[in-house]
Amino acid sequence: MQLNRTELLHAYRTMAACRHFEESVYVNFSDGKIPGFVHLSAGQEATAAGVYMALEERDWIATTHRAHGQCIARGMDLQETMDEIYGAATGVCGGKGGSMHIADLDKGMLGANGIIGATGPLAVGAGLSARAKGEGGIAVAFFGDGGSNAGMIFEAYNMANIWNLPVVFICEDNGYAEATSSSYSVAGTQVARAKGFGMPGVEVDGFDFFAVLDAAKEVVERARRGDGPSLMHIKTARFYGHFVGDAQTYRAEGEVEKLRAEKDCLKLFREKVVGAALLSDEELDTIFEEERQRIENTTLASQAAPRATKADLMTDVYSSY
Amino acid sequence: MQLNRTELLHAYRTMAACRHFEESVYVNFSDGKIPGFVHLSAGQEATAAGVYMALEERDWIATTHRAHGQCIARGMDLQETMDEIYGAATGVCGGKGGSMHIADLDKGMLGANGIIGATGPLAVGAGLSARAKGEGGIAVAFFGDGGSNAGMIFEAYNMANIWNLPVVFICEDNGYAEATSSSYSVAGTQVARAKGFGMPGVEVDGFDFFAVLDAAKEVVERARRGDGPSLMHIKTARFYGHFVGDAQTYRAEGEVEKLRAEKDCLKLFREKVVGAALLSDEELDTIFEEERQRIENTTLASQAAPRATKADLMTDVYSSY
Amino acid sequence: MPKKTYRAAINEAMAGEMRRDSSVIVMGEDVSGGTGSPGEDDAWGGPLGVTKGLHTEFGPTRVLDTPISEGGFMGAAAGAAITGLRPIVDLMFVDFLGVCLDGIFNQAAKFRYMFGGKAETPLVVRTMYGAGLRAASQHSQTLYSIFTHVPGVKVVVPSNPYDAKGLMIQAIRDNDPVVFFEHKAMYDDEGEVPDEAYTIPFGEANVLSEGEDVTIVAIGKMVHLASAAADNLAKDGISCTVIDPRTLSPLDEETILEEVEATGRLVVVDESHPRCSVAADISSIVGEKAFKSLKAGVQKVTAPHCPVPFASELEDLYMPTVEDVEAAVRRTMA
Amino acid sequence: MPKKTYRAAINEAMAGEMRRDSSVIVMGEDVSGGTGSPGEDDAWGGPLGVTKGLHTEFGPTRVLDTPISEGGFMGAAAGAAITGLRPIVDLMFVDFLGVCLDGIFNQAAKFRYMFGGKAETPLVVRTMYGAGLRAASQHSQTLYSIFTHVPGVKVVVPSNPYDAKGLMIQAIRDNDPVVFFEHKAMYDDEGEVPDEAYTIPFGEANVLSEGEDVTIVAIGKMVHLASAAADNLAKDGISCTVIDPRTLSPLDEETILEEVEATGRLVVVDESHPRCSVAADISSIVGEKAFKSLKAGVQKVTAPHCPVPFASELEDLYMPTVEDVEAAVRRTMA
Ligand SMILES: Cc1ncc(C[n+]2csc(CCOP(=O)(O)OP(=O)(O)O)c2C)c(N)n1
Ligand SMILES: Cc1ncc(C[n+]2csc(CCOP(=O)(O)OP(=O)(O)O)c2C)c(N)n1
Ligand SMILES: [Mg+2]
Ligand SMILES: [Mg+2]
Numbered sequence A, B: 001m002q003l004n005r006t007e008l009l010h011a012y013r014t015m016a017a018c019r020h021f022e023e024s025v026y027v028n029f030s031d032g033k034i035p036g037f038v039h040l041s042a043g044q045e046a047t048a049a050g051v052y053m054a055l056e057e058r059d060w061i062a063t064t065h066r067a068h069g070q071c072i073a074r075g076m077d078l079q080e081t082m083d084e085i086y087g088a089a090t091g092v093c094g095g096k097g098g099s100m101h102i103a104d105l106d107k108g109m110l111g112a113n114g115i116i117g118a119t120g121p122l123a124v125g126a127g128l129s130a131r132a133k134g135e136g137g138i139a140v141a142f143f144g145d146g147g148s149n150a151g152m153i154f155e156a157y158n159m160a161n162i163w164n165l166p167v168v169f170i171c172e173d174n175g176y177a178e179a180t181s182s183s184y185s186v187a188g189t190q191v192a193r194a195k196g197f198g199m200p201g202v203e204v205d206g207f208d209f210f211a212v213l214d215a216a217k218e219v220v221e222r223a224r225r226g227d228g229p230s231l232m233h234i235k236t237a238r239f240y241g242h243f244v245g246d247a248q249t250y251r252a253e254g255e256v257e258k259l260r261a262e263k264d265c266l267k268l269f270r271e272k273v274v275g276a277a278l279l280s281d282e283e284l285d286t287i288f289e290e291e292r293q294r295i296e297n298t299t300l301a302s303q304a305a306p307r308a309t310k311a312d313l314m315t316d317v318y319s320s321y
Numbered sequence C, D: 001m002p003k004k005t006y007r008a009a010i011n012e013a014m015a016g017e018m019r020r021d022s023s024v025i026v027m028g029e030d031v032s033g034g035t036g037s038p039g040e041d042d043a044w045g046g047p048l049g050v051t052k053g054l055h056t057e058f059g060p061t062r063v064l065d066t067p068i069s070e071g072g073f074m075g076a077a078a079g080a081a082i083t084g085l086r087p088i089v090d091l092m093f094v095d096f097l098g099v100c101l102d103g104i105f106n107q108a109a110k111f112r113y114m115f116g117g118k119a120e121t122p123l124v125v126r127t128m129y130g131a132g133l134r135a136a137s138q139h140s141q142t143l144y145s146i147f148t149h150v151p152g153v154k155v156v157v158p159s160n161p162y163d164a165k166g167l168m169i170q171a172i173r174d175n176d177p178v179v180f181f182e183h184k185a186m187y188d189d190e191g192e193v194p195d196e197a198y199t200i201p202f203g204e205a206n207v208l209s210e211g212e213d214v215t216i217v218a219i220g221k222m223v224h225l226a227s228a229a230a231d232n233l234a235k236d237g238i239s240c241t242v243i244d245p246r247t248l249s250p251l252d253e254e255t256i257l258e259e260v261e262a263t264g265r266l267v268v269v270d271e272s273h274p275r276c277s278v279a280a281d282i283s284s285i286v287g288e289k290a291f292k293s294l295k296a297g298v299q300k301v302t303a304p305h306c307p308v309p310f311a312s313e314l315e316d317l318y319m320p321t322v323e324d325v326e327a328a329v330r331r332t333m334a
Helices: A005-030 A045-053 A068-073 A078-086 A119-133 A151-162 A190-196 A209-225 A255-262 A265-275 A281-304 B005-030 B045-053 B068-073 B078-086 B119-133 B151-162 B190-196 B209-225 B255-262 B265-275 B281-303 C006-020 C054-058 C070-081 C094-099 C101-114 C144-148 C161-173 C222-235 C253-263 C278-289 C312-318 C322-333 D006-020 D054-058 D070-081 D094-099 D101-114 D144-148 D161-173 D222-235 D253-263 D278-289 D312-318 D322-333
Strands: A060-062 A139-144 A167-173 A201-205 A230-235 B060-062 B139-144 B167-173 B201-205 B230-235 C003-005 C024-028 C063-065 C086-093 C124-129 C154-156 C178-183 C190-192 C206-209 C214-218 C240-244 C247-249 C266-269 C299-301 D003-005 D024-028 D063-065 D086-093 D124-129 D154-156 D178-183 D190-192 D206-209 D214-218 D240-244 D247-249 D266-269 D299-301
Touching (some): A005 A078, A005 A265, A045 A209, A119 D070, A151 B151, A151 D070, A167 A209, A190 A201, A190 B190, A209 A230, B005 B209, B045 B167, B045 B265, B151 C070, B167 B190, B190 B201, B201 B209, C006 C024, C006 C161, C006 C190, C024 C070, C054 C063, C124 C161, C144 C154, C154 C161, C161 C190, C266 C322, C278 D299, D070 D086, D070 D101, D086 D094, D144 D247, D144 D278, D214 D222
Parallel strands (some): A060 A139, C024 C086, C086 C124, C124 C178, D086 D124, D214 D266
Antiparallel strands (some): D003 D190, D154 D247, D206 D240
8 A cells, every 4th residue: 555645646546437437328318318338337347447457558458248347547538538438430440340349459458358268369469469569558458257267368478478478467356257256167266277377466355455466566567578478366346246237136135235334445435544644534525526527427428429421431441451 | 017817908908909000001091092192000019909998989079180099999890990991881981081081979989070179068068968868988088189279178178177078188189280390389288277277187108008098097986986087198109200291301310210219108008017927929920910910901992992982971960851 | 929028038938948957057147137147146147137036946056157257267168068067158259269169169169060960069159249239349240250250159049039939949059059149239129039948940041021132141130131121121112021031150151142133132241340241151152153134232330340449429320220230231232 | 583482481571570560479278388397498380380590599587388278369369469569370270250249240350440540450361261170160161251240350361371471471560450361281382482571462353374265263272173173174265364363352353344244254273161161251242343344243263061071082072173163154154
């Protein structure tokens, strides 16, 4: 916990923005204002805030379908991000990608991905680019507990290790892949799997922003030093279903309520920093409210944003025709 | 070494047959009498002899492109096996499969496979069948050191473990995948990788028939008891190139000669059993010569065997049209 | 006859066959849903509920939730199929074929041939295809053309609940690998479906209506566009034959050729991208074998040669429409 | 002009571009051959020696032997391509697409579109295709039709050393993903190849000969069959136009249509399985857009709808022959 005030405020602001963003998406998706499928990361904000605080501009990230919070934490334009989820022409991907394929290459964000497991190899490739560039950048691959069983992830582990690449693998384990529990689908442990490839791994409490940040700093620094890849296994939980609309009957009764009460990373952050007298409840409340307002404005703007037209359908298939 | 005379003789006969078979294929391929690509298992006979002695009729095996010896060890008809490699109509697959896809489902042999990594999932499937049948059968997946980096292998590890299937995974590590050394391509160790999935693994000296047999018996028994999958990592070496025609300049000078002199599993077997006065040099010589002769006869017959005709081209695509 | 949804028809086919034959198993991601979880088992029955109830009735050894390892479980299904089981594998979206095509096209599809006719591989791969749900580029593709290209695979695309049930039962009883395409926007479609088991043979097209002027062959969900277009055109005195091939491999060439010989004109409607598509395939077969009967070039109505866009407006533009079909028919009459 | 093999032409193209542009890298199984081994590095240069020498010249950071992890390294190449490198990936046999198609068709091919035009993915996938080497079902397939089906991928099939070099340089400089098909039985073919760099634009067909009676479009190795058939037919007074499209996506429709308009007859020769093939594709395009010019149905010459058999006799029967092409031409004249 060696963060200064500005950093602490920034961390909380990020988590608050993520939370409000997802709640706005939840409400508006449920109201039929957002098309498609959306996968919300509410509950998992400490991952986004903690990991991304350890990253730098020169780094690349390949992430999952559950990426809204990470886009915010990466500093992508909030309006463009929300617009994309609404499929507006002003979205960061012109509305062609949507929630599952939101990307911002200028920010090193290689995209959310609709294909589970694809992020591992993409980050290995970005790691090759980072090494070739020689500017000290690293690459990060996110995947879920479910994604941890995809063959491409292990192939990526192996390649990153034999090539000693500046790659960090992050298994963001929220306990479920859709309706299937990771206690069933994952043989062995994430850390032992990493060790199988000669790679260090660390398990982290994903409800604790500070634990995430500390662990992230370590693995990121290791990669940046040229000491090779590592795995971070973040144990967390989602506050909503797999996608909006999931009735979640596979979860225990009261599971989500209990999580919200006891394992809310925003609350736990607040307890820590207020307890240590680093920040006050009032300033946190102000930030929380500011972000609520900012997301509300963004939401309204997205709903009014211009839409793509016929001229857009057949552009961008190739860069040269 | 609790084998009786008959078993010892059988083991040696199997290895002798494998060796002569591969040498015949080598000569005749080099002479242009065998079409396609052939991958020889000479040097690796202890794997075939040892593992298959631990198996029973009710078991299933999915194996690799380097499978001639294993076909013999499985008791497939020698003539049909050789015929297949020549592409004769009398081959076990009617000449349609060849060396890379030789199979004999009646013997539980699910085939050599041209796709690296495919054997892991196939054995998991056979393990599901074995469990459904409830007759105590098990399934074995072979793959090489190179194959050990294929994502499907890890997916198979995971499935076999979460379902606690009667499956044995065998990494037959001859040190090379084509021209690439396993010291380069494999991060971590095979045994540690298995442990990553909560599965026991054992490294075995693949030049020592008895070591292979003992280890195989243990993992096979474990699977048969219902205690789940295991990994055997057999360290061995091939006496020929990746395929016939490989100039092998990636190998150390004198490497193969040294292997032939010091690590020939037939010679090491002989030293052990003759040293322990279990068998005599003479009877082993006789067997070796008998098998030479048998392979020679088989070879001549394969060269004279009838060939497929136009009528065969379009049959067997579907079982119903 | 009782009315049932497309979803219910497929579910009923699987349940019935599982009752009849204990070697039929179901595997895939969340085909039960809830395995290992603290709440309900059989919580999902697949993301759109098509396998709902099977886990409850047949238990976890016959209805297996799999890890997210399509390459692994597709290969496992192939291995199970040649060793005595009859797996029905759920490949949630056909878009995921990029990680599991091997088990289908190099393994299951080739065993019989490579092994000299000695293997049977009774494998059914159920998979969702098609656009319209705003699921964007990686969850909306129509990829049956890829499977139709591959010998050894049978390809089935039911367009309505009745066919879905009969074709699914046939698929499960068939001894060859079958890829069974379910359009994700059709699950709630209703139709008359008998309670008892029945099969629809592969390679027998369904002729929905017979006309004099133009033949329309349409695949899967596109059949409904074709019928709507035919209805509209009838008002203008243009009478159309509408054919649903039901299976793309084997393809009922005879029926298509006969009907084209009668009308002399053909439009093929296919939700695929145009190049190397089923539309191109049928067009080329007719162009080769019924050339003399053709009064006009065969017209294709397909999706465009671009990925499926997310934005609703763009996806609507992407999808073939009834108007597109009508325009194509009129082009053949021009 | 110096004579060079198809192998040497491709090698030279890669070496030249690697010298010119340090962001070009090569990766694949044994593209060097010998990494970590006690003997020589660059021992193989790929199983058929096409990348031989690159590792020696450019070293291990630009020429990477990969593990047998096609899914992984294809995805890695896609990731490298959108972050500034220009990878040339060796997919040893196109038959292995079943474990790595995702990186090509869902990632590389879709990035640009999904990301609203903001991505460039300069990726070249080199791969061997085709039958004739007795490599049997899983190492002999001709699968470019699958890639041609997918928007966002460019598909190149050079039929001779000159084209191979010019198309490879173009592929490396192109900012879109390109799949480059090399027929494994053509590496020793010789032809005139300039030493200097040159590019052949994509989407420009090569018209090998102009005739009056029949147009033959042939792909890759089949171009030689088409030319041989044209020579034979000339003796009988039948004069053929022979077209090599060189790239299947984009396809030079204009040239094909023009030539068919001139002759009124078309034969397409393609080593693929027939269904949903490039042969079907070109046939259907012509059948739709040049119908009025056609005097006969477009004839396809393809491999049959069965896996590639191992036995030499069967594989020879499997392959399209010069006689098949001649017969098809005669059918259009009947
Ligand atoms: C290759 C592939 N298989 C299946 C899916 C369908 N799918 C989307 S999300 C998901 C669950 C992912 O679980 P996990 O990796 O734990 O991530 P979470 O959703 O929990 O964040 C599945 C199966 C997919 N998108 N891609
Ligand atoms: C998926 C796939 N990738 C690549 C190949 C080409 N290939 C055939 S054998 C081989 C090397 C295999 O090495 P290993 O697994 O160690 O087995 P070994 O040949 O040493 O017995 C390769 C790369 C293949 N057949 N399948
Ligand atoms: Mg999860
Ligand atoms: Mg090896």
